Amino acid sequence: EVQLVESGGGLVQPGGSLRLSCAASGFNFSKHWMTWVRQAPGKGLVWVSRIDGDGSRTTYADTVMGRFTISRDNAKNTLYLQMNSLSPEDTAVYYCARVPQYIVVVTAPFDSWGQGTLVTVSS
Amino acid sequence: SFVLAQPPSVSVAPGQTARITCGGNNIGNNWVHWYQQKPGQAPVLVVFDNSDRPSGFPERFSGSNFGNTATLTISRVEAGDEADYYCQVCDINGDVVFGGGTKLTVL
Numbered sequence: 064e065v066q067l068v069e070s071g072g073g074l075v076q077p078g079g080s081l082r083l084s085c086a087a088s089g090f091n092f093s094k095h096w097m098t099w100v101r102q103a104p105g106k107g108l109v110w111v112s113r114i115d116g117d118g119s120r121t122t123y124a125d126t127v128m129g130r131f132t133i134s135r136d137n138a139k140n141t142l143y144l145q146m147n148s149l150s151p152e153d154t155a156v157y158y159c160a161r162v163p164q165y166i167v168v169v170t171a172p173f174d175s176w177g178q179g180t181l182v183t184v185s186s
Numbered sequence: 187s188f189v190l191a192q193p194p195s196v197s198v199a200p201g202q203t204a205r206i207t208c209g210g211n212n213i214g215n216n217w218v219h220w221y222q223q224k225p226g227q228a229p230v231l232v233v234f235d236n237s238d239r240p241s242g243f244p245e246r247f248s249g250s251n252f253g254n255t256a257t258l259t260i261s262r263v264e265a266g267d268e269a270d271y272y273c274q275v276c277d278i279n280g281d282v283v284f285g286g287g288t289k290l291t292v293l
Contacts, residue, residue, distance in 0.1 A: 098282070100229075108221070108229065108272050110282035122280060158228055169280045172219035174240065176228040 065089040065175040067159050072180030079149050079184070085142040085159030085177055093117065093137040096162035098173060099144050101155035101182075109155075112144065113162070127153075149184045156181050188216075188277035190285035197291040198263050206288045208256040208273030216275040218256040220249060223287075224269045232271075233258060260290070268292045 071083040085097070099111040112123045112133040121133050132145040142159050157180055160173035191209040198204040208218060218236050221229040231240055233249040236256065246261045260267055273285040 100282075100284075107270075107287040108223075108274075108284040110284065113282070124281065169276045170217045172231050172234040172274065173221075173229075174231050174234070176230070178228050 065161060067161065067175060067177035069157065069159055069177045069180040072157065072182045074183045074185065075149055076186050077150055077184055080145070080147045081149065081182060083144040083146065083157055083159075083180055083182070085144075087140045087142065087159075087161070090161070092135075092140040094164060096168050096171070097133075097135065097142045098160050098162055099133060099142075100158045100160055100173070100176075101153075102158070102179075103152075103155045106155075111157070114142070115168075146182070149182075151184045154182060154184045187279065187281060188275060188283045190273055190275065190283055192271075192273060192285040192288045194286070195289045195291060197293055198260075199293045200263055200265060202263055204260040204263050204267070204290055206258040206260075206271050206273075206290065208258070208285050209254055210256075210275065211254060213254055213256050213275065214252045216251075216277075218249065218251045219274045220247075220258045221272045221274065222267075222269045223272065229272065263290075263292055265292050 066088045068086045098113040114133045118135045130148045134143045159177045161175040162171045163174045165171035220233040222232045223229040236251040237249040248259045270287045272287045
């Protein structure tokens, strides 16, 4: 069974940093692209970033480019999101999700999601 | 970037058919995916590649995508189908775009 468990969320002051983790199990982690999606309280889903299987290719939404860094440790089956220069607008539940193996991977859906971790940016 | 327009809410009586639309410029040229999110839970993929269902998911859920509108159709709606539904595509730049979400209310 595919399992994704996020951790690392919490309260952080504006301008601060936080690193989220997503522990994966139940599948061959290194074979899958992974992604982060966030959801502000009471709002819709917003894509944040994606990374390929070996960590060599990454893509970011414009709103986080230059502030967030996605990475992975395939030996630990763990996905990360380093978040710097946080602002109140970054307050959200952050979900990690798996991308199934597709010929054209950028068109793929997200077929398994973690339960999310809440990040609150406030003074 | 690509903009996907969903109605904020759709209401339907049990046993009836719910249709949730997702509008976008020539969205028919994109692969559309749909997610169901119940309160306090993570999203769940319900339809992918316009009209395919994940294994084990009810046949009551189906999708279509033509021209400027993709549609998620839920037949024989049940109380347990009440949730927020999101459409999603990947735009020409390779960025992922979600619709604003539609709250399905079962009357």
